Structures are given as structure tokens and as C-alpha cells.
Amino acid sequence: MTIPILLTACDVPGPEARRQALHLPPPGFKGIVEKGIEPFEKYCMVCHGVKGRGTDQGPPLIDRVYRPDHHADLSFHIAVRDGVKSHHWRHGDMQPIPLITPEETEHIVAYIREEQRRVGIE
Known part of the structure; x- marks a missing residue:
């Protein structure tokens, strides 16, 4: 007995839509x-302090917790997008920051990673 299978096309987002x-x-x-x-x-x-050293309002990004193998660069983009x-x-929770563009976020990540390297966080 053969069972017919009906395949339908799905709306799969393209690479640009996924990137955005x-x-x-x-x-x-x-x-x-x-x-x-x-x-x-x-x-x-205002929250993460001068050079990402932290404040009483936000954690230090220059900390081993945020090293690349524990918080990938993508996690910073998601944090900006979703909080x-x-x-x-x-x-407390971080709120989304809709004013930051993906390009600005990528520059911020480069800056944070450089500051981490300066103190030996790889």
C-alpha cells in the first residue's frame, strides 16, 4: 500500500531576512x-560603566563571564535587540535598545573585545 504524501512550500525567510x-x-x-x-x-x-567596567546599574562587560567562548558576539546583538x-x-533586566543599529552594535562588540584583550580575557 502506498501512502501519498503532499508537500507544500513553506515561507522560509531568505538570508537577508534572517540576518535582519x-x-x-x-x-x-x-x-x-x-x-x-x-x-x-x-x-x-550609563549602566556598564567607563570602558565596560560596570556600575551599580549594570554588570561589567570586561569580565570573564563575557569572554567570547561564553558569550559569543551574537549574544550582544540579541541583547540589544531583545534585552x-x-x-x-x-x-535587574536589560531592556532592548532599538536605537542601536546592527553596525553600531558590531563596532561596540569590537570595542568590548579589545578592552577584554587588554586585561587578558580571550
Whole structure:
């Protein structure tokens, strides 16, 4: 007995739609450390402190918890897009920051990673 199978096309988002949904910059875009300083100071420093050292409002990003093998660069994009529930620290939840573009986020990540390397976090 043969059972017929009906296949239907699904609306699968293309690569560009997936990239945008993940809040990622265009393929091949590279964050530049120097271009990350200004948006970090504008959007992030109030909670994460000068050079990402933390405050009483937000955790330090220059900490082993945020090393690349524990928090990949994508996690920063998702945090900007969706916010973050407090899980490593007791500073409260981070709200989404819709004003930061994917390109600015990538520059901020480059800046944070450089600051981490300066203190031996790889």
C-alpha cells in the first residue's frame, strides 16, 4: 500500500531576512574598535560603566563571564535587540535598545573585545 504524501512550500525567510531578524550587519561587515567608543559611551556606559567596567546599574562587560567562548558576539546583538533577563548578576533586566543599529552594535562588540584583550580575557 502506498501512502501519498503532499508537500507544500513553506515561507522560509531568505538570508537577508534572517540576518535582519538577528540584528546583524551586512555579510563581511567588520566592527572597528575606534568606531565603537562613541556608541558605547552613548548607549551602554550609563549602566556598564567607563570602558565596560560596570556600575551599580549594570554588570561589567570586561569580565570573564563575557569572554567570547561564553558569550559569543551574537549574544550582544540579541541583547540589544531583545534585552536580557538578569542571570549572571543582580542588576535587574536589560531592556532592548532599538536605537542601536546592527553596525553600531558590531563596532561596540569590537570595542568590548579589545578592552577584554587588554586585561587578558580571550
